[in-house]
Amino acid sequence: xAGVIQSPRHEVTEMGQEVTLRCKPISGHxxxxxxxxxxxxxxxxxxxxxxxxxxDDSGMPEDRFSAKMPNAxxxxxxxxxxxxxxxAVYFCxxxxxxxxxxxxxxxxxxxxxxx
Amino acid sequence: SQELEQSPQSLIVxxxxxxxxxxTSSKTLYGLYWYKQKYGEGLIxxxxxQKGGEEKSHEKITAKLDEKKQQSSLHxxxxxxxxxxxxxxxxxxxxxxxxxxxxxxxxxxxP
Numbered sequence: 001x002a003g004v005i006q007s008p009r010h011e012v013t014e015m016g017q018e019v020t021l022r023c024k025p026i027s028g029h030x031x032x033x034x035x036x037x038x039x040x041x042x043x044x045x046x047x048x049x050x051x052x053x054x055x056d057d058s059g060m061p062e063d064r065f066s067a068k069m070p071n072a073x074x075x076x077x078x079x080x081x082x083x084x085x086x087x088a089v090y091f092c093x094x095x096x097x098x099x100x101x102x103x104x105x106x107x108x109x110x111x112x113x114x115x
Numbered sequence: 116s117q118e119l120e121q122s123p124q125s126l127i128v129x130x131x132x133x134x135x136x137x138x139t140s141s142k143t144l145y146g147l148y149w150y151k152q153k154y155g156e157g158l159i160x161x162x163x164x165q166k167g168g169e170e171k172s173h174e175k176i177t178a179k180l181d182e183k184k185q186q187s188s189l190h191x192x193x194x195x196x197x198x199x200x201x202x203x204x205x206x207x208x209x210x211x212x213x214x215x216x217x218x219x220x221x222x223x224x225x226p
Binding site for chain 1: 156160
């Protein structure tokens with residue numbers, strides 16, 4: 001299995017631009033998660049989906065952030081407009097289901113720099 | 116929300132030494148996970164603990180969950196440079212919300 005695949009690995013953009021991060025979960029996994037990691041705040045859960053439906057988006061910082069999962073094999077996290085404080089590593093993870101005993105498998109992340 | 120405190124924040128050991136990392140929760144743990152992260156990479160799943168008193172091992176790494184299910188420890192025996200990285204504990208919330216993480220422990224193993 002290829003694991004969770006994220007693209008791009010690195011993104012550098014100017015303040016005000018739209019940024020789209022992409023994720024392909026592990027085949028057969030029904031739950032998908034977006035996390036953000038920074039030195040100051042550590043690893044924060046932004047949103048998670050189960051069977052393509054958003055279950056908990058309470059971690060999404062503000063309306064500039066949106067996430068979609070149009071099908072079981074693809075998800076996007078969009079920031080519009082981007083700001084320098086959005087600079088972070090964004091991780092996507094998937095698990096077999098939403099049960100509490102189902103480990104998450106992480107992608108290698110997208111390092112976002114907003115100048 | 117589930118708050119997890121890890122200690123120490125960083126650790127430097129000589130190759131061959133044993134070490135322990137702790138993870139303490141403000142609430143009862145219903146699922147405790149240990150992950151390892153190398154710089155610039157994603158998190159690698161190590162182990163999951165659910166029952167009070169449970170202990171699991173993988174190669175030279177052993178993790179335990181105490182009987183009260185509010186603290187877990189990760190123990191590495193005879194550390195090697197390949198063990199270096201950031202170790203994070205994560206836990207599921209009681210309301211069904213998924214994994215929140217501690218701030219991590221940065222481990223350096225000097226050859």
